[in-house]
Amino acid sequence: MLKQKVHLSQMHIATNSETIDISLEVKTAELAKNFSKILKKGDTVFFYGEIGVGKTTFIRHLVNHLQANNDLNPTEVTSPTFNLVNEYDVGIFIIQHYDLYRLTSSDETKNIGLLENQKEILTLVEWPEKIYNKIDNKIDLFFEYGEDMNKRFLTIKGISNKTLDEIS
Numbered sequence: 001m002l003k004q005k006v007h008l009s010q011m012h013i014a015t016n017s018e019t020i021d022i023s024l025e026v027k028t029a030e031l032a033k034n035f036s037k038i039l040k041k042g043d044t045v046f047f048y049g050e051i052g053v054g055k056t057t058f059i060r061h062l063v064n065h066l067q068a069n070n071d072l073n074p075t076e077v078t079s080p081t082f083n084l085v086n087e088y089d090v091g092i093f094i095i096q097h098y099d100l101y102r103l104t105s106s107d108e109t110k111n112i113g114l115l116e117n118q119k120e121i122l123t124l125v126e127w128p129e130k131i132y133n134k135i136d137n138k139i140d141l142f143f144e145y146g147e148d149m150n151k152r153f154l155t156i157k158g159i160s161n162k163t164l165d166e167i168s
């Protein structure tokens with residue numbers, strides 16, 4: 001896969017042909033901040049990528065930015081690997097952050113309330129590969145390591161060109 005690096009000063013969210021370098025946490029934070037501007041109640045975002053590649057770091061910056069924008073104190077955002085879901089109040093809606101890593105079958109997703117109140121909350125899902133019934137109306141974030149494991153890249157799919165223009 002060809003990687004086209006985009007500097008934050010000229011940043012726009014990736015289309016199918018672009019990959020954003022998020023190797024530095026400051027870049028991850030800035031991208032999460034810009035990305036948070038397009039999210040609303042009812043949205044679902046799937047986070048793909050290996051352990052440690054930056055999914056939860058991105059989510060932490062996204063949640064804390066939304067909280068700060070609504071005059072709320074930032075909360076600790078951790079991966080819900082063992083309790084499967086964490087909820088965060090960001091003032092304008094509730095975020096449900098799922099981590100499906102420990103699930104062994106897609107049947108287990110039926111018992112955790114995943115996507116039940118989808119229209120009332122913002123749903124963020126790490127390890128969505130575990131979900132059998134995929135949904136069409138979602139945003140996919142693909143996190144990946146570079147060849148030397150010190151570099152990290154993000155590709156975003158499921159955003160219209162109009163939305164891209166609004167946040168760039």
